[in-house]
Amino acid sequence: MKYIQLPTAEKRRLSFYLAMEEYVARHIDEPDSFFMWQVDPSVIFGRNQLIEAEVNLDYCHAHDIQIYRRKSGGGCVYADMNNVMFSYITNEQNVNFTFNRYIMMIVHMLQRLGIDARSSGRNDVMVGNRKVSGNAFYKLPYRSIVHGTMLYNTNMLNMVGAITPTDAKLLSKGVRSVHQRICLLKEYITLTLPEFIQYVHDTLCSEDLILTEDDVHAIEKLEQEYLSPSFIYGNNPKYTLVKQRRLEGVGELEARIELKNNIIKSINLMGDYFLIGELDSQLLNKLKGIPLERAAISRALPDRLDNIIRNLYKEDFIDLLTQ
Numbered sequence: 001m002k003y004i005q006l007p008t009a010e011k012r013r014l015s016f017y018l019a020m021e022e023y024v025a026r027h028i029d030e031p032d033s034f035f036m037w038q039v040d041p042s043v044i045f046g047r048n049q050l051i052e053a054e055v056n057l058d059y060c061h062a063h064d065i066q067i068y069r070r071k072s073g074g075g076c077v078y079a080d081m082n083n084v085m086f087s088y089i090t091n092e093q094n095v096n097f098t099f100n101r102y103i104m105m106i107v108h109m110l111q112r113l114g115i116d117a118r119s120s121g122r123n124d125v126m127v128g129n130r131k132v133s134g135n136a137f138y139k140l141p142y143r144s145i146v147h148g149t150m151l152y153n154t155n156m157l158n159m160v161g162a163i164t165p166t167d168a169k170l171l172s173k174g175v176r177s178v179h180q181r182i183c184l185l186k187e188y189i190t191l192t193l194p195e196f197i198q199y200v201h202d203t204l205c206s207e208d209l210i211l212t213e214d215d216v217h218a219i220e221k222l223e224q225e226y227l228s229p230s231f232i233y234g235n236n237p238k239y240t241l242v243k244q245r246r247l248e249g250v251g252e253l254e255a256r257i258e259l260k261n262n263i264i265k266s267i268n269l270m271g272d273y274f275l276i277g278e279l280d281s282q283l284l285n286k287l288k289g290i291p292l293e294r295a296a297i298s299r300a301l302p303d304r305l306d307n308i309i310r311n312l313y314k315e316d317f318i319d320l321l322t323q
Contacts, residue, residue, distance in 0.1 A: 074136030
């Protein structure tokens, strides 16, 4: 696997690295490639999440924490210079195979350090019963991108405060709760963070591919999309009804439905799910003009939804909308 290197060591915003992995996927002809990155304190939330539901904007502004949206699904995460982020780009198109291949690659890399790492759930790497890495996925034509966190060390107060209310008691409880659910690699290895980064590079990659200055300029141009307020903040959909449920293996789903005389005028699906297909054309548009009734919705939908949203089954989605 090739390691993608930038020509200089200049520190960049998180948006640059999101654009970099997309650029590599679209323009670098390698079957498998990988790179790591670190950023100043930042929050990154998923493609289909509402910013006001996921990010504590007041806390972030007060503590100089930058805010970004990514093009993959999944939940909201915090990153800073004491963590390292991974990006993996591959030609493989099968979602489950790609995810499992990447997760097991990370698990085996950690196990070589003597860490009792394992895969868990739909996108996590665990040490014991605590998470050390969460990961997300999205597809481009003929390419797949997996990216995720690797917790070496972090500012726990910022991690909790950037995503939860700023009330001091809630923050204190939140930090204790997070400590019980996540772990930091520094507790398990003697390697410093730079040494760990070098270890990952040497373990996973066989050679480097150095991007050109022209590549960097193209990435910077692509980055502007990630920096646009319309992309970061999105447009709040109109709705008259909200249906919310957590589905095992799928994630949080929140359907915001605009109704008139019980007819669906528009529908938006928010949440931390992983999108595989085309959400609007394959799923949501088929419900416009349909009564909010189980039988009508069932007739309007295709038989399979798990090729649109990972692990989503038709009956579960109908239950979400109608119960």
